Amino acid sequence: MRASLRTIQCAPMEQGMASGRIDSTPATLERIRKVLLLDRAAGTPPSLILAAALAIAVGWGWAMLAVERHFAILRDAGEGLTAFTALLAEGTSAVTILPGWIAAGCFALALLRLRRGVAEPPLTRSDPAELSVTELRAALRREFRAVGVALLAIVALALLDAGRLIVFTAAALGGDGLARGTLGTLALETAGLAVAAIVLGLWADAFRTQLERFGAL
Secondary structure (H helix, E strand, O other): OHHHHHHHOOOOOOOOOOOOOOOOHHHHHHHHHHHOOOHHHOOOOHHHHHHHHHHHHHHHHHHHHHHHHHHHHHHHOOOOOOHHHHHHHHOOOHHHHHHHHHHHHHHHHHHHHHHOOOOOOOOOOOOHHHOOHHHHHHHHHHHHHHHHHHHHHHHHHHHHHHHHHHHHHHHHHOOOHHHHHHHHHHHHHHHHHHHHHHHHHHHHHHHHHHHHHHOOO
8 A cells, every 4th residue: 555655645735815816707607517427417597596596595594493493382382392393393402503503624634635645545445455556546436426326415505405494584574573582593504505615615626636646547
């Protein structure tokens, strides 16, 4: 493994901003597609993807507001709720706020380590010491695809929470007491997921750049 890792080891990566180079918008969109494993959607206008995602998120927000109101009414009426339905009645709490921020912190640490150019063996069932350079590259590609799937999931969660925030804000401005009461904590929850998605996206982009330098992509 040591010999293989030395073969594919790379120097600390220089980011576009640090080197004084700012990527063009088309190039940036292409990088985003690759990181999110959306290569097959290359012919779809970004505005159409964004509009569809926003529509789904807002629809989810209205549905969640209705669900939260339903179970909040049952709770206030003294009905017995399960742990899950009680969480739905609460809407947003420390249980839903903390995971996003904890994930963001973990991703930030991983990003700092990756940008220092540290090459680590991929997670495999086999002993990495027995893998050839070709096998290491294949394992790293599988790891990158797994990261892409995880990133898609977190981006989806962040978008759905953003839809909730939009709907709850509109409802609060319209005088909805339930929406107004959870607006602040919902904003914290949404921000945590958004930061986690952004940091993991930066990590995935840096990882992809590293794999390209390794010859794995």
